[in-house]
Amino acid sequence: MSSVLYDVPGPKARRVSLIGSVIGVIVIGVLLVLAVMTLAQQGIFEGRRWAIFGQADVWTLIANGIGATLSAAAVSAVVAFPLGLVLCLMRISDVAWIRIPTRIVLEFLRGMPVVLMMLFVLLVFATSSFIAVVAGLVLYNSAIFAEIIRAGIQSLPKGQREAGLAIGLTSFQSRLTIELPQAIRRMLPSLVAQLVVLLKDTSLGYIVAYGELLRAVQVMADFLGPQFLFPVFFVAAAIYIAINLAVSRIAIMIEKRGSKKAAGGMAHVPVAGTAPAK
């Protein structure tokens, strides 16, 4: 699309674009230099402020923070996915008294801030902050997983279910053995993208005093002194973003691999009536 918004640039346009680019780079560069200079005035780049990264203790604390972040994310993902499957099956059940309450519960879970659920579990059930973080993430993400898988099932051609019922499977068997496997494969990119969201949301654990990466930064800054806040924060933020970028890349890779297999591939544009063989 973007290529037809403007002509293929000729020599003059290329020159203008080049000048524009140079000016753009200069403006961004000047802003960066200004920012760096302001930081330097605050003494941010003094060697001693960064020297703490030579100490093993600092890295141990950071590593503990990462470990706490990753373990909360892993446990939540492992619990939330099966729960999401069950919720999805209940949401599309043929039985009204299962379907309708599930729908209300899902709406409720999706409309609530994750932090609020974490705080609720922490205070009302008086659990450890780890349990609170995991519970909050599981409640929210299982609802999202359920909705994603439901969208996947609905994007399947009707014939899949009809064929299943025609060969004598019960409604539930057809869902389980025919529709779900296809739906999950189709929705794999969205599911992995949601995992990135889940990983990002573990940082909310900071608010309920769970010792994840950001809390580790806070603890270190309190312990070492406020002048070390910026260096430690900078390193921790970089690590957080690097982990998330890596998982996002995996999601994109899965999406590309899936779209190469033409039949039954990823549902990017679920078009009704086009039959995926498989």
Next chain:
Amino acid sequence: MDVIIESLPQYWDGFLRTLFLAVVSGIFALIFGTLLAAARVSPIAALRGFSMAYVEVVRNTPLTIAFFFAAVVLPRLGVTFQQFEVAAIIALSAYTSAFIAEAVRSGVNSVPVGQAEAARSIGMKFSQVLSLIILPQAVRTVIPPLINILIALVKNSSVAGAFYVLELFGYGKQLANDHGDAVMWVLVGVAFFYLLITVPLGYLANVVERKVAIAR
């Protein structure tokens, strides 16, 4: 149950502040996000690169980190503000604009190529093609995902409560401290006020989606 009725003034104050945060950051994020999306499809390479880098980094940054930066790190670096609402608005609009940019960009991509070709062939410039032909059509497909982003924004504003802003979540924490015996009801009240915003918005998104689907 009495706790909710008793502290209704606090709830109401928090509710209004949550709305305020969401509306102001929503407006900033919409403007900045649309500009980012325009930069992403522009002929100037530096703008494209900047927009791409910004969106990629911000989408992968946890919101709490953005808040921590705006509310704790920035003041230490000499950027001070009178109220912590400013920090919350900075963090929320910087974070949300990346998602809006992505949504608008995919909306631009959903407009049939022929529209842009036709506009080009009658001699329009890039800025005219985008503002007169592409964006008005893109808006249609973009509105349902945009509403979903705004719902997320309302929920995300709860993080501000942990960074010294007394909105719904902030009041919730405070009230939970004051009424140790009725924590559950306090938080149920908070949840109710959030749902008061998010559920109607979600309903609106569904209705608009159906309307747009018929139009196309």
